[in-house]
Amino acid sequence: MTVHHPQTPQFFLTSPSPCPYLPGRAERKVFTHLLGERAPGLLDLLSQGGFRRSQNIAYRPACERCRACVSVRILVDEFSPGKSMKRVLSKNRDLVGRMSSPSPSSEQYSLFRRYIDHRHASGGMAEMSVLDYAMMVEDSQVDTRLIEYRRRGPDSSFSAASDGDLVAVALSDVMADGMSMVYSFFDPYEDERSLGTYMILDHIERTRKLGLAYLYLGYWVDGSKKMAYKIRFQPQEHLAPNGWELYQG
Template sequence: MTVHHPQTPQFFLTSPSPCPYLPGQSERKVFTHLTGERAPSLLDLLSQGGFRRSQNIAYRPACERCRACVSVRILVDEFQPTRSMRRVATRNRDLIGRMDQAEPSSEQYSLFRRYLDHRHAEGGMAEMSVLDYAMMVEDSQVDTRLVQYRRRGADSAFSPHSDGELVAVALSDVMADGVSMVYSFFEPDESERSLGTFMILDHIERARKLGLPYLYLGYWVNGSRKMDYKIRFRPQEHLMPKGWERYEG
């Protein structure tokens, strides 16, 4: 007789598809569903093994001939910004970020669309509708937050109603040992602000204030220029065959 354990996650393997990071390579992913009361604890456990979340799915690369994707997490308590990072923080002092429950809005989607059309017009997310965006934000059974960055108004210190124009958004999960940045986007016409770097710096500080030791940044892909920015935030650890190891560069 076969005994079924409904609490035990089942894992599946995708078919090969073109790699979005390395030309000429194909990718496969192993994934499982994050559902029910155990979803937060399962995500905590799987994140230790290099999994990422997308809606109610946790996945990680399972490519047959390539190991270029490496899970990265920043050591929050030891992190010290470089001089250029401090300049980025100064450049964005006119912004205020508020972390709230993950609720989508038409204003967010308009910014999301501008970002995709300008930065990722040929990517896999290019055709996402407003309903697809809402699912990306809302379809989660873990502790997911949305940080919205707006121009600081005259009375923003007292009331969020005084906040100005939306400039950037980060969708993030709060886990037992850290914060995981799931997806972020920003105003493409504000490239001089280095908003991607700014949001990471802000999340490092948020994780520190929450008393959490790590900021999970997803995958660094050795050989992909679009992923090189992640390697600048040190000290950091990479998930290697024997476990998490400090990256020395």
């Protein structure tokens, strides 16, 4: 008989399902639960091995014949934005980002629905209800923050009450060695702002100010146009069979 120590995580393997990034391929994931006081420490440990968090689940790809998904983290102290990224920062100088505890709102959900319907109408999140969204935001037993990006009002420097419209949202975890961007979305009709790039740049600076070394971006998928943007933020490390290695591409 096998006896499981209550502090030992149990891992499970999903059944094969269509890959959302590479057509014609199937994906499988290995996952475990993040529960109780041990959840933050377990997430720190698992993140070193390429796991990501979704609500109270930590998971990573476990595909039998494919290794296209590669964990990526930015070295924030060595990062310096290039000319195009500086232009993105300049375009968004009229925004203010406020970090708080993860609390969902109807305003966030309206923006989320607009983003999903415009960018990912056929994706796995297309059927998410307002309750599903609330669970995505609130169901965390680690140090999770929610950052709202709004148009800067005339008195935003003094009071959040004067902030303008919500244009982007990021849900992020703070870990022992860095921040991890769990999920983000933005107004799809503000294309000229490059809000996805802007939020990553903002997170790099927030991670640096927290005195942490890395910004975890999840998976770069070789061959997927959806994930190609992650390579732009260098220097960065990729998780290889022998550990984290500096990306030389």
